[in-house]
Amino acid sequence: xxxxxxxxxxxxxxxxxxxxxxxxxxxxxxxxxxxxxxxxxxxxxxxxxxxxxxxxxxxxxxxxxxxxxxxxxxxxxxxxxxxxxxxxxxxxxxxxxxxxxxxxxxxxxxxxxxxxxxxxxxxxxxxxxxxxxxxxxxxxxxxxxxxxxxxxxxxxxxxxxxxxxxxxxxxxxxxxxxxxxxxxxxxxxxxxxxxxxxxxxxxxxxxxxxxxxxxxxxxxxxxxxxxxxxxxxxxxxxxxxxxxxxxxxxxxxxxxxxxxxxxxxx
Amino acid sequence: xxxxxxxxxxxxxxxxxxxxxxxxxxxxxxxxxxxxxxxxxxxxxxxxxxxxxxxxxxxxxxxxxxxxxxxxxxxxxxxxxxxxxxxxxxxxxxxxxxxxxxxxxxxxxxxxxxxxxxxxxxxxxxxxxxxxxxxxxxxxxxxxxxx
Numbered sequence: 001x002x003x004x005x006x007x008x009x010x011x012x013x014x015x016x017x018x019x020x021x022x023x024x025x026x027x028x029x030x031x032x033x034x035x036x037x038x039x040x041x042x043x044x045x046x047x048x049x050x051x052x053x054x055x056x057x058x059x060x061x062x063x064x065x066x067x068x069x070x071x072x073x074x075x076x077x078x079x080x081x082x083x084x085x086x087x088x089x090x091x092x093x094x095x096x097x098x099x100x101x102x103x104x105x106x107x108x109x110x111x112x113x114x115x116x117x118x119x120x121x122x123x124x125x126x127x128x129x130x131x132x133x134x135x136x137x138x139x140x141x142x143x144x145x146x147x148x149x150x151x152x153x154x155x156x157x158x159x160x161x162x163x164x165x166x167x168x169x170x171x172x173x174x175x176x177x178x179x180x181x182x183x184x185x186x187x188x189x190x191x192x193x194x195x196x197x198x199x200x201x202x203x204x205x206x207x208x209x210x211x212x213x214x215x216x217x218x219x220x221x222x223x224x225x226x227x228x229x230x231x232x233x234x235x236x237x238x239x240x241x242x243x244x245x246x247x248x249x250x251x252x253x254x255x256x257x258x259x260x261x262x263x264x265x266x
Numbered sequence: 267x268x269x270x271x272x273x274x275x276x277x278x279x280x281x282x283x284x285x286x287x288x289x290x291x292x293x294x295x296x297x298x299x300x301x302x303x304x305x306x307x308x309x310x311x312x313x314x315x316x317x318x319x320x321x322x323x324x325x326x327x328x329x330x331x332x333x334x335x336x337x338x339x340x341x342x343x344x345x346x347x348x349x350x351x352x353x354x355x356x357x358x359x360x361x362x363x364x365x366x367x368x369x370x371x372x373x374x375x376x377x378x379x380x381x382x383x384x385x386x387x388x389x390x391x392x393x394x395x396x397x398x399x400x401x402x403x404x405x406x407x408x409x410x411x412x413x
Contacts, residue, residue, distance in 0.1 A: 015272060018281045027286065036299050042302060047310040054317050078380070084334050093355075117325045119336055128372050209353055210326045216347025221397065258333060263397050 015224045042087035045071050050089050052109055053124055056110040062110040078198035097199045098126035099191040108145055112182045116243055117251035118266040123182050125189040133188050137163030141181045161188045177240045209263045213263050225262035229253050268385035292403045315411050316327045360410040365394055367403045382412035
Protein backbone atom coordinates (compact mmCIF):
# COMPACT_ATOMS: atom_id res chain seq x y z
CA UNK A 1 0.00 0.00 0.00
CA UNK A 2 2.80 2.32 1.01
CA UNK A 3 4.85 1.39 -2.12
CA UNK A 4 1.84 2.00 -4.40
CA UNK A 5 1.33 5.43 -2.85
CA UNK A 6 4.99 6.29 -3.38
CA UNK A 7 4.75 5.29 -7.09
CA UNK A 8 1.66 7.44 -7.49
CA UNK A 9 3.48 10.45 -5.94
CA UNK A 10 6.52 9.83 -8.15
CA UNK A 11 4.26 9.89 -11.23
CA UNK A 12 2.91 13.31 -10.21
CA UNK A 13 6.41 14.67 -9.59
CA UNK A 14 7.43 13.41 -12.99
CA UNK A 15 4.40 14.87 -14.78
CA UNK A 16 4.87 18.28 -13.07
CA UNK A 17 8.59 18.28 -13.89
CA UNK A 18 8.01 17.41 -17.55
CA UNK A 19 5.19 19.95 -17.76
CA UNK A 20 7.41 22.72 -16.34
CA UNK A 21 10.15 21.91 -18.85
CA UNK A 22 7.78 21.90 -21.82
CA UNK A 23 5.96 25.05 -20.64
CA UNK A 24 9.18 26.97 -19.98
CA UNK A 25 10.37 25.89 -23.39
CA UNK A 26 7.29 27.41 -25.03
CA UNK A 27 7.58 30.60 -22.94
CA UNK A 28 11.25 30.95 -23.91
CA UNK A 29 10.37 30.34 -27.55
CA UNK A 30 7.52 32.87 -27.44
CA UNK A 31 9.65 35.58 -25.83
CA UNK A 32 12.49 35.08 -28.31
CA UNK A 33 10.05 35.07 -31.23
CA UNK A 34 8.41 38.30 -30.06
CA UNK A 35 11.85 39.93 -29.75
CA UNK A 36 12.85 38.81 -33.21
CA UNK A 37 9.55 39.88 -34.72
CA UNK A 38 9.77 43.36 -33.21
CA UNK A 39 13.40 43.66 -34.38
CA UNK A 40 12.22 42.73 -37.87
CA UNK A 41 9.43 45.35 -37.75
CA UNK A 42 11.81 48.04 -36.50
CA UNK A 43 14.27 47.19 -39.26
CA UNK A 44 11.45 47.50 -41.81
CA UNK A 45 10.48 50.96 -40.50
CA UNK A 46 14.09 52.20 -40.39
CA UNK A 47 14.75 50.94 -43.92
CA UNK A 48 11.53 52.48 -45.24
CA UNK A 49 12.50 55.88 -43.77
CA UNK A 50 16.02 55.60 -45.12
CA UNK A 51 14.75 54.61 -48.58
CA UNK A 52 12.42 57.57 -48.63
CA UNK A 53 15.21 59.96 -47.62
CA UNK A 54 17.56 58.51 -50.25
CA UNK A 55 14.86 58.66 -52.90
CA UNK A 56 14.07 62.29 -52.18
CA UNK A 57 17.69 63.40 -51.91
CA UNK A 58 17.91 64.09 -55.64
CA UNK A 59 14.64 65.94 -56.15
CA UNK A 60 12.64 68.78 -54.63
CA UNK A 61 9.36 67.41 -53.41
CA UNK A 62 7.42 66.24 -50.39
CA UNK A 63 6.04 62.93 -49.34
CA UNK A 64 4.72 61.06 -46.34
CA UNK A 65 5.24 57.57 -45.06
CA UNK A 66 2.67 55.69 -43.02
CA UNK A 67 3.45 52.56 -41.05
CA UNK A 68 0.97 49.96 -39.80
CA UNK A 69 2.35 50.52 -36.27
CA UNK A 70 3.24 53.57 -34.22
CA UNK A 71 6.98 54.00 -33.91
CA UNK A 72 9.46 56.21 -32.11
CA UNK A 73 12.29 57.65 -34.17
CA UNK A 74 14.95 58.86 -31.74
CA UNK A 75 18.15 60.68 -32.64
CA UNK A 76 21.21 58.87 -31.29
CA UNK A 77 23.89 61.08 -32.86
CA UNK A 78 24.30 63.69 -35.60
CA UNK A 79 23.29 61.38 -38.44
CA UNK A 80 22.03 58.23 -36.72
CA UNK A 81 18.60 57.31 -35.45
CA UNK A 82 16.98 54.39 -33.69
CA UNK A 83 13.53 52.98 -34.24
CA UNK A 84 11.77 51.94 -31.02
CA UNK A 85 15.15 51.99 -29.21
CA UNK A 86 16.16 49.01 -31.29
CA UNK A 87 17.28 49.22 -34.89
CA UNK A 88 19.92 51.87 -35.59
CA UNK A 89 20.39 53.39 -39.02
CA UNK A 90 22.42 56.25 -40.45
CA UNK A 91 21.43 58.86 -43.03
CA UNK A 92 25.05 58.80 -44.23
CA UNK A 93 26.06 61.83 -46.22
CA UNK A 94 22.50 63.07 -46.71
CA UNK A 95 21.77 66.51 -45.24
CA UNK A 96 18.76 65.81 -43.06
CA UNK A 97 17.19 68.18 -40.53
CA UNK A 98 15.13 66.40 -37.92
CA UNK A 99 14.30 66.74 -34.21
CA UNK A 100 15.40 64.66 -31.22
CA UNK A 101 12.34 62.46 -31.38
CA UNK A 102 9.33 61.73 -33.55
CA UNK A 103 6.61 59.50 -32.14
CA UNK A 104 3.99 58.70 -34.73
CA UNK A 105 2.52 56.26 -37.21
CA UNK A 106 3.21 58.72 -40.00
CA UNK A 107 6.23 60.76 -41.00
CA UNK A 108 6.32 63.75 -43.33
CA UNK A 109 9.35 64.28 -45.55
CA UNK A 110 10.05 67.44 -47.51
CA UNK A 111 13.07 68.42 -49.59
CA UNK A 112 14.23 71.82 -50.83
CA UNK A 113 17.33 72.59 -52.82
CA UNK A 114 19.96 74.91 -51.39
CA UNK A 115 21.70 77.30 -53.79
CA UNK A 116 24.40 79.76 -52.62
CA UNK A 117 24.69 80.86 -55.40
CA UNK A 118 25.24 77.50 -57.12
CA UNK A 119 23.28 74.36 -56.34
CA UNK A 120 24.81 72.62 -53.33
CA UNK A 121 22.42 69.92 -52.17
CA UNK A 122 18.84 68.98 -51.48
CA UNK A 123 18.01 69.64 -47.86
CA UNK A 124 15.76 66.96 -46.38
CA UNK A 125 13.34 67.75 -43.56
CA UNK A 126 11.72 65.07 -41.40
CA UNK A 127 8.51 66.44 -39.91
CA UNK A 128 6.34 65.15 -37.08
CA UNK A 129 2.70 65.32 -38.27
CA UNK A 130 1.47 65.49 -34.65
CA UNK A 131 3.28 68.72 -33.85
CA UNK A 132 2.33 72.28 -34.76
CA UNK A 133 5.16 74.36 -36.17
CA UNK A 134 5.15 78.17 -36.02
CA UNK A 135 7.42 80.53 -37.93
CA UNK A 136 7.08 83.85 -36.15
CA UNK A 137 8.03 86.81 -38.33
CA UNK A 138 7.26 88.25 -41.72
CA UNK A 139 7.94 85.18 -43.85
CA UNK A 140 6.04 83.98 -46.87
CA UNK A 141 7.21 80.44 -47.55
CA UNK A 142 5.16 78.02 -49.66
CA UNK A 143 4.40 75.15 -47.29
CA UNK A 144 2.76 71.89 -48.35
CA UNK A 145 1.63 70.76 -44.87
CA UNK A 146 -1.18 72.16 -42.68
CA UNK A 147 0.74 71.95 -39.41
CA UNK A 148 3.28 74.60 -40.49
CA UNK A 149 2.01 78.10 -39.79
CA UNK A 150 3.54 81.51 -40.46
CA UNK A 151 2.40 84.20 -38.06
CA UNK A 152 3.64 87.72 -37.20
CA UNK A 153 3.24 87.19 -33.43
CA UNK A 154 2.70 84.04 -31.37
CA UNK A 155 3.01 83.14 -27.71
CA UNK A 156 1.28 79.76 -27.51
CA UNK A 157 2.31 76.12 -27.52
CA UNK A 158 4.14 74.27 -30.30
CA UNK A 159 7.49 74.31 -32.04
CA UNK A 160 8.39 77.95 -32.60
CA UNK A 161 11.23 79.81 -34.29
CA UNK A 162 11.52 83.55 -34.57
CA UNK A 163 12.73 85.05 -37.83
CA UNK A 164 14.08 88.55 -37.26
CA UNK A 165 15.78 89.96 -40.37
CA UNK A 166 19.13 88.24 -40.76
CA UNK A 167 18.78 85.96 -37.77
CA UNK A 168 16.72 83.00 -36.72
CA UNK A 169 16.10 82.44 -33.01
CA UNK A 170 15.27 79.05 -31.49
CA UNK A 171 12.90 78.66 -28.53
CA UNK A 172 15.87 78.19 -26.21
CA UNK A 173 17.32 81.57 -27.25
CA UNK A 174 20.13 80.30 -29.53
CA UNK A 175 20.49 82.24 -32.78
CA UNK A 176 21.70 81.36 -36.27
CA UNK A 177 22.19 83.35 -39.48
CA UNK A 178 19.21 83.45 -41.81
CA UNK A 179 20.43 82.31 -45.22
CA UNK A 180 16.98 82.05 -46.77
CA UNK A 181 13.74 80.07 -46.60
CA UNK A 182 15.48 76.68 -46.76
CA UNK A 183 17.49 77.54 -43.67
CA UNK A 184 14.43 78.91 -41.83
CA UNK A 185 12.72 75.57 -42.43
CA UNK A 186 15.89 73.69 -41.47
CA UNK A 187 15.95 75.49 -38.12
CA UNK A 188 12.23 74.93 -37.59
CA UNK A 189 12.30 71.17 -38.13
CA UNK A 190 15.55 70.70 -36.18
CA UNK A 191 13.83 72.24 -33.13
CA UNK A 192 17.12 73.19 -31.46
CA UNK A 193 20.58 74.51 -32.26
CA UNK A 194 22.43 71.22 -31.71
CA UNK A 195 20.29 69.28 -34.23
CA UNK A 196 20.42 72.16 -36.69
CA UNK A 197 24.18 72.49 -36.45
CA UNK A 198 24.72 68.76 -37.13
CA UNK A 199 23.26 68.96 -40.63
CA UNK A 200 24.32 72.56 -41.26
CA UNK A 201 27.99 71.64 -40.73
CA UNK A 202 27.58 68.93 -43.39
CA UNK A 203 25.96 71.48 -45.68
CA UNK A 204 28.88 73.89 -45.30
CA UNK A 205 31.34 71.04 -46.02
CA UNK A 206 29.39 70.17 -49.16
CA UNK A 207 29.35 73.85 -50.19
CA UNK A 208 33.13 73.94 -49.84
CA UNK A 209 33.56 70.83 -52.03
CA UNK A 210 31.26 72.16 -54.77
CA UNK A 211 33.06 75.53 -54.61
CA UNK A 212 36.41 73.73 -55.08
CA UNK A 213 34.98 71.76 -58.04
CA UNK A 214 33.99 75.05 -59.71
CA UNK A 215 37.43 76.45 -58.95
CA UNK A 216 38.95 73.44 -60.73
CA UNK A 217 36.58 74.02 -63.64
CA UNK A 218 37.84 77.60 -64.12
CA UNK A 219 41.30 76.24 -65.00
CA UNK A 220 39.82 74.51 -68.06
CA UNK A 221 37.77 77.54 -69.08
CA UNK A 222 40.57 79.67 -70.44
CA UNK A 223 40.84 81.28 -73.84
CA UNK A 224 39.72 84.74 -74.78
CA UNK A 225 37.72 85.27 -71.58
CA UNK A 226 39.08 86.51 -68.27
CA UNK A 227 38.18 84.22 -65.39
CA UNK A 228 40.54 85.81 -62.87
CA UNK A 229 37.80 87.59 -60.85
CA UNK A 230 35.62 84.50 -60.49
CA UNK A 231 38.73 82.44 -59.64
CA UNK A 232 39.67 84.92 -56.96
CA UNK A 233 36.15 84.83 -55.43
CA UNK A 234 36.19 81.02 -55.47
CA UNK A 235 39.41 80.94 -53.43
CA UNK A 236 37.83 82.97 -50.61
CA UNK A 237 37.17 81.24 -47.36
CA UNK A 238 33.40 81.10 -46.87
CA UNK A 239 31.84 81.01 -43.42
CA UNK A 240 28.23 81.54 -42.44
CA UNK A 241 28.65 85.29 -41.94
CA UNK A 242 30.30 85.85 -45.32
CA UNK A 243 28.03 83.50 -47.26
CA UNK A 244 25.62 86.16 -48.57
CA UNK A 245 28.45 88.44 -49.78
CA UNK A 246 30.25 85.51 -51.37
CA UNK A 247 27.05 84.39 -53.04
CA UNK A 248 26.13 87.77 -54.54
CA UNK A 249 29.72 88.50 -55.66
CA UNK A 250 30.08 85.13 -57.34
CA UNK A 251 26.65 85.37 -58.93
CA UNK A 252 27.39 88.77 -60.46
CA UNK A 253 30.86 87.67 -61.67
CA UNK A 254 29.24 84.66 -63.36
CA UNK A 255 26.54 86.85 -64.90
CA UNK A 256 29.20 89.25 -66.21
CA UNK A 257 30.86 86.33 -68.00
CA UNK A 258 27.58 85.45 -69.65
CA UNK A 259 27.07 89.10 -70.72
CA UNK A 260 30.54 89.07 -72.31
CA UNK A 261 29.54 85.99 -74.31
CA UNK A 262 31.86 83.71 -72.30
CA UNK A 263 31.17 80.22 -71.03
CA UNK A 264 29.72 80.55 -67.53
CA UNK A 265 31.18 78.65 -64.58
CA UNK A 266 27.85 77.58 -63.06
CA UNK B 267 13.38 -4.26 -13.74
CA UNK B 268 9.83 -3.70 -12.49
CA UNK B 269 6.98 -2.75 -14.84
CA UNK B 270 6.53 0.69 -13.17
CA UNK B 271 10.22 1.55 -13.53
CA UNK B 272 10.11 0.51 -17.18
CA UNK B 273 7.10 2.78 -17.79
CA UNK B 274 8.88 5.76 -16.20
CA UNK B 275 11.99 5.17 -18.28
CA UNK B 276 9.87 4.97 -21.43
CA UNK B 277 8.16 8.24 -20.57
CA UNK B 278 11.51 9.93 -19.88
CA UNK B 279 12.81 8.83 -23.27
CA UNK B 280 9.62 10.03 -25.04
CA UNK B 281 9.80 13.43 -23.30
CA UNK B 282 13.51 13.69 -24.06
CA UNK B 283 12.88 13.01 -27.75
CA UNK B 284 10.01 15.52 -27.83
CA UNK B 285 12.22 18.19 -26.23
CA UNK B 286 15.06 17.46 -28.67
CA UNK B 287 12.63 17.75 -31.61
CA UNK B 288 11.21 21.02 -30.22
CA UNK B 289 14.72 22.34 -29.71
CA UNK B 290 15.73 21.48 -33.28
CA UNK B 291 12.55 23.06 -34.63
CA UNK B 292 13.13 26.17 -32.57
CA UNK B 293 16.77 26.51 -33.67
CA UNK B 294 15.76 26.06 -37.31
CA UNK B 295 12.93 28.57 -37.01
CA UNK B 296 15.20 31.08 -35.25
CA UNK B 297 17.86 30.72 -37.93
CA UNK B 298 15.33 31.16 -40.73
CA UNK B 299 13.93 34.31 -39.11
CA UNK B 300 17.45 35.75 -38.65
CA UNK B 301 18.21 34.86 -42.29
CA UNK B 302 14.98 36.58 -43.32
CA UNK B 303 16.05 39.78 -41.48
CA UNK B 304 19.49 39.55 -43.10
CA UNK B 305 17.82 39.14 -46.51
CA UNK B 306 15.74 42.24 -45.87
CA UNK B 307 18.88 44.21 -44.98
CA UNK B 308 20.63 42.90 -48.12
CA UNK B 309 17.60 43.82 -50.22
CA UNK B 310 17.64 47.29 -48.74
CA UNK B 311 21.40 47.67 -49.41
CA UNK B 312 20.85 46.56 -53.01
CA UNK B 313 18.02 49.08 -53.33
CA UNK B 314 20.34 51.82 -52.03
CA UNK B 315 22.99 50.71 -54.52
CA UNK B 316 20.52 50.84 -57.41
CA UNK B 317 19.49 54.33 -56.35
CA UNK B 318 23.07 55.51 -57.00
CA UNK B 319 22.29 55.42 -60.71
CA UNK B 320 19.88 58.30 -60.06
CA UNK B 321 21.86 60.00 -57.26
CA UNK B 322 25.25 60.34 -59.03
CA UNK B 323 24.10 62.28 -62.13
CA UNK B 324 22.18 64.62 -59.80
CA UNK B 325 25.12 65.41 -57.54
CA UNK B 326 25.93 69.13 -57.32
CA UNK B 327 29.59 68.21 -57.97
CA UNK B 328 28.71 66.82 -61.42
CA UNK B 329 25.41 68.24 -62.60
CA UNK B 330 25.30 70.76 -65.45
CA UNK B 331 24.04 74.24 -64.75
CA UNK B 332 23.85 77.52 -66.60
CA UNK B 333 23.25 80.77 -64.74
CA UNK B 334 22.13 78.75 -61.73
CA UNK B 335 19.59 76.66 -63.66
CA UNK B 336 20.30 72.93 -63.41
CA UNK B 337 20.13 70.68 -66.45
CA UNK B 338 19.89 66.89 -66.70
CA UNK B 339 23.44 66.20 -67.79
CA UNK B 340 26.95 65.70 -66.43
CA UNK B 341 29.39 68.59 -66.89
CA UNK B 342 32.68 67.05 -68.05
CA UNK B 343 34.79 69.89 -66.64
CA UNK B 344 33.15 69.51 -63.22
CA UNK B 345 33.64 65.76 -63.44
CA UNK B 346 37.36 66.19 -64.15
CA UNK B 347 37.68 68.73 -61.33
CA UNK B 348 35.87 66.41 -58.92
CA UNK B 349 38.18 63.52 -59.84
CA UNK B 350 41.23 65.75 -59.32
CA UNK B 351 39.98 66.76 -55.87
CA UNK B 352 39.78 63.11 -54.84
CA UNK B 353 37.08 63.66 -52.26
CA UNK B 354 34.55 61.14 -53.58
CA UNK B 355 33.55 58.42 -51.12
CA UNK B 356 31.43 55.52 -52.33
CA UNK B 357 32.43 52.60 -50.16
CA UNK B 358 33.26 49.35 -52.03
CA UNK B 359 32.18 50.76 -55.39
CA UNK B 360 33.69 51.43 -58.77
CA UNK B 361 32.19 54.23 -60.81
CA UNK B 362 33.01 54.79 -64.46
CA UNK B 363 31.67 57.29 -66.96
CA UNK B 364 32.16 56.64 -70.62
CA UNK B 365 31.51 58.73 -73.69
CA UNK B 366 29.87 56.34 -76.16
CA UNK B 367 30.75 58.51 -79.15
CA UNK B 368 34.39 59.34 -78.51
CA UNK B 369 35.03 56.29 -76.25
CA UNK B 370 36.70 58.53 -73.66
CA UNK B 371 36.29 57.13 -70.15
CA UNK B 372 36.73 58.51 -66.63
CA UNK B 373 37.10 56.51 -63.47
CA UNK B 374 35.24 58.58 -60.92
CA UNK B 375 35.91 56.23 -58.04
CA UNK B 376 37.35 52.81 -57.28
CA UNK B 377 37.48 51.21 -53.87
CA UNK B 378 38.08 47.53 -54.50
CA UNK B 379 38.30 45.67 -51.21
CA UNK B 380 40.86 42.89 -50.73
CA UNK B 381 38.13 40.30 -50.40
CA UNK B 382 34.70 40.16 -51.96
CA UNK B 383 32.32 37.42 -53.06
CA UNK B 384 30.68 38.95 -56.09
CA UNK B 385 30.39 42.09 -58.20
CA UNK B 386 27.01 43.65 -58.86
CA UNK B 387 26.97 45.92 -61.91
CA UNK B 388 24.43 48.44 -63.09
CA UNK B 389 24.58 51.00 -65.86
CA UNK B 390 22.48 53.80 -67.23
CA UNK B 391 22.68 56.16 -70.20
CA UNK B 392 23.63 59.74 -69.35
CA UNK B 393 24.09 62.94 -71.25
CA UNK B 394 27.62 64.33 -71.09
CA UNK B 395 28.09 68.05 -71.63
CA UNK B 396 31.38 69.49 -72.90
CA UNK B 397 31.25 73.22 -72.01
CA UNK B 398 34.21 74.19 -74.22
CA UNK B 399 32.56 72.67 -77.29
CA UNK B 400 29.07 73.49 -75.97
CA UNK B 401 28.10 70.03 -77.13
CA UNK B 402 26.22 67.10 -75.59
CA UNK B 403 27.38 63.51 -76.06
CA UNK B 404 25.80 60.16 -75.30
CA UNK B 405 27.44 58.52 -72.35
CA UNK B 406 27.02 55.66 -69.95
CA UNK B 407 27.37 55.58 -66.20
CA UNK B 408 28.60 52.22 -64.89
CA UNK B 409 28.55 51.39 -61.20
CA UNK B 410 30.02 48.22 -59.74
CA UNK B 411 29.59 47.06 -56.17
CA UNK B 412 32.10 44.64 -54.68
CA UNK B 413 29.91 42.57 -52.36
